[in-house]
Amino acid sequence: KQEVTQIPAALSVPEGENLVLNCSFTDSAIYNLQWFRQDPGKGLTSLLLIQSSQREQTSGRLNASLDKSSGRSTLYIAASQPGDSATYLCAVTNNAGNMLTFGGGTRLMVKP
Amino acid sequence: DGGITQSPKYLFRKEGQNVTLSCEQNLNHDAMYWYRQDPGQGLRLIYYSQIVNDFQKGDIAEGYSVSREKKESFPLTVTSAQKNPTAFYLCASNNGGSWDTQYFGPGTRLTVL
Numbered sequence: 001k002q003e004v005t006q007i008p009a010a011l012s013v014p015e016g017e018n019l020v021l022n023c024s025f026t027d028s029a030i031y032n033l034q035w036f037r038q039d040p041g042k043g044l045t046s047l048l049l050i051q052s053s054q055r056e057q058t059s060g061r062l063n064a065s066l067d068k069s070s071g072r073s074t075l076y077i078a079a080s081q082p083g084d085s086a087t088y089l090c091a092v093t094n095n096a097g098n099m100l101t102f103g104g105g106t107r108l109m110v111k112p
Numbered sequence: 113d114g115g116i117t118q119s120p121k122y123l124f125r126k127e128g129q130n131v132t133l134s135c136e137q138n139l140n141h142d143a144m145y146w147y148r149q150d151p152g153q154g155l156r157l158i159y160y161s162q163i164v165n166d167f168q169k170g171d172i173a174e175g176y177s178v179s180r181e182k183k184e185s186f187p188l189t190v191t192s193a194q195k196n197p198t199a200f201y202l203c204a205s206n207n208g209g210s211w212d213t214q215y216f217g218p219g220t221r222l223t224v225l
Binding site for chain 1: 116143145147152153154155156157160162168170200202204213214215216217218219221
């Protein structure tokens with residue numbers, strides 16, 4: 001059974017710092033990997049989706065990488081801002097393409 | 113305004129009662145999903161439906177039931193058989209392919225008193 005782990009569970013950084021969030025998964029037979037953002041008490045917003053054949057995706061100050069063979073992904077946030085404060089979740093899609101398995105999330109706080 | 117709506121935002125029920133959570137989408141998506149989120153944890157899949165009148169169990173379907181009579185609607189019933197129903201429930205939809213990200217509703221927080 002696929003298991004997804006995110007480290008650290010919580011992170012607090014000063015504004016302007018570059019930071020890396022980590023995600024690992026146990027079964028490398030995935031179709032894609034996604035990073036989501038969740039604000040308190042709200043739904044999820046998709047940030048980046050990396051297909052299994054891709055190595056990375058970029059959107060603005062966000063860059064996500066995928067190493068499928070080692071079961072790892074990282075989300076890099078450049079020049080962090082207080083507005084980046086949220087919980088970041090990674091999720092992998094199984095090869096059948098019909099199920100997402102989520103990690104427990106990293107709660108990020110960026111202090112002004 | 114296209115999107116996914118869930119109602120109500122907060123729901124309280126007494127132990128032993130069934131309760132139905134609403135999920136509606138106007139994105140013309142084929143697939144819809146229900147997830148449960150507990151504090152400090154990721155989302156766990158309860159049920160999903162890839163087409164009208166068909167649905168499949170996810171990882172934690174026990175104590176829940178769903179129907180998919182219309183493309184735009186996928187209600188979730190939390191039955192009295194669900195031993196620990198207090199949680200945040202999220203509905204999502206997409207075009208049914210793994211190439212398409214899932215779009216999430218705002219969630220319903222259910223509290224059992």
